[in-house]
Amino acid sequence: MNEKTFRAEVAGWMTEHLTGEFACLRHRGGPGDEEAFPALRKAWEQELASGGWIGLSWPEAHGGRELPLSLQLAFHEEYVRAGGPGRTGHIGETLLAPTLIALGTPEQQRRFLPGIRAGREFWCQGYSEPGAGSDLAAITTRCWQEDGVWRIQGQKVWTSLAHESEWIFVLARSTPGSVGREGLTFLLVPLAQDGIEIQPIRQMTGEAEFNAVFFDGAKTDAGCVVGAPGDGWRVAMALLGFERGASTLGQQMHFIHELQLVVDVARGNGAARDPVVRQRIADAWIGLEGLRHNATRMLSSAESSRPRPETLIYKYAWSNWHRDLGQLAMDVLGAAGDLRSDDDAVRRLQQVFFFSRADTIYAGTNEIQLNIIAERALAMPR
Incomplete structure (x- = not known):
């Protein structure tokens, strides 16, 4: 398909679908406006999925369309030109999914990619911490293996849309006494469990799309480590590259x-x-x-x-x-x-x-x- 035809297809689909109940989403939900219509924007993600607009860059073997870069760019430009709302599934689709495709196990890919591709499961990012500032390597949140699962203790902050997400990927320190980039592990953690508390950070505008996330013995399966234990820095940097x-x-x-x-x-x-x-x-x-x-x-x-x-x-x-x-x-x-x-x-x-x-x-x-x-x-x- 040539680019002109593809752009017309995207524009036509947006005109047809960003209407009715979704019309109020036009140009809403972007930076600084993430609290706009959260439930409806989640429904919009499923609408996008039904049209085949999620996973454009993913390999076909993982449920994507494997489009060339020129058409990916064309989609994003036409999406915004048509007033497409801020993407609730952005972190899962464009950050975590490519990381799992590149570094995840086949089991992790089968378990997590379909929910992202269908616009049903939403993710947030557990990197920043209160005492770390801009130094991601200063992570103090701990994780350890216990009775066949990973346990997590610590706090993340400025976690966008944690209250609207089902999962969080967490960078935590798994090697006691390690410092800097060494001894970190990249974990996939379900948010709906005892041991996790999500507290909104209310801003002067009255909105609270950011959150503090507290882990007090929270757990995740042994198979929810991306890469090897202690290899978290490499995985985290790969994910930021996809950003x-x-x-x-x-x-x-x-x-x-x-x-x-x-x-x-x-x-x-x-x-x-x-x-x-x-x-x-x-x-x-x-x-x-x-x-x-x-x-x-x-x-x-x-x-x-x-x-x-x-x-x-x-x-x-x-x-x-x-x-x-x-x-x-x-x-x-x-x-x-x-x-x-x-x-x-x-x-x-x-x-x-x-x-x-x-x-x-x-x-x-x-x-x-x-x-x-x-x-x-x-x-x-x-």
């Missing part, structure tokens, strides 16, 4: 949508008459084009076993661009942005501002990202 996959272009398209919201408000309230505002909007567009070209470069070199510089700069580049867009959104709103508003245009730009403030902190702060660029891309000494 920079084709869905990054979907993120770019969402940014285009947000920039258009800024332009629409600027035209509507007269802020676009200010030449400084017009220049800042033009700069934002230029920056977004740069992000797109870098993402395309990054994806074209995805088969390389060695991370290329364009991959290493990606998070630093988009997070700073997005934070600047949030500030531009508030400046365009002017005094109207200072108060909580029921006006949808104002509310959405306020969400961009508030959520984008965290972009340069989560998933590795700016300082950590610059260290990574210096050490891995420029080979500078530590």
Whole structure:
């Protein structure tokens, strides 16, 4: 199938299905808006599955469509262009599933991939900890084998959508006395059990898509270790590598949508008459084009076993661009942005501002990202 025909198929399917009960999901559920219509967005995942839109990159042997990269990108772009809602199944489909396909056992693949592919089982990520900051290797959550199962003790934090998930993958320290990257194990853990408590982290906006997850002797099957015990760091890094996959272009398209919201408000309230505002909007567009070209470069070199510089700069580049867009959104709103508003245009730009403030902190702060660029891309000494 050529790309033009495929794009028409995606756009037509979205027009036909993102309607009726799902119409309210249009452009909802993205970053900063994850609490929007949670049950309906889960139903939407099953709707996507029925159309064959989950697992586009997976091998056919694992229930996927094994589409070439060009068509994967086309899907993500058309999905966002049509107003497709934020994906509740994103972590399972684009992070865990490729990791299981690459490093999981056949039994793990048979057990977990069908639920993800069908849009029925949802996953969250158990990496960050209260005392670890941006240093993932400073994990203190412990795990050990006991009576044929793995037990887990500790805490994870900033766990997105844990309260909407059935499973969590957890990086925990299995070798007593180990430090840093050594002695870590990657576990697949069911959330509905004694020994796990999920506490929402309420934000100033009133929303609570983040959670603290406490493990007090929680357990999981012996067969729920991905890789070998003690090999967790390698598995965790492989998973993070999949984070920079084709869905990054979907993120770019969402940014285009947000920039258009800024332009629409600027035209509507007269802020676009200010030449400084017009220049800042033009700069934002230029920056977004740069992000797109870098993402395309990054994806074209995805088969390389060695991370290329364009991959290493990606998070630093988009997070700073997005934070600047949030500030531009508030400046365009002017005094109207200072108060909580029921006006949808104002509310959405306020969400961009508030959520984008965290972009340069989560998933590795700016300082950590610059260290990574210096050490891995420029080979500078530590």
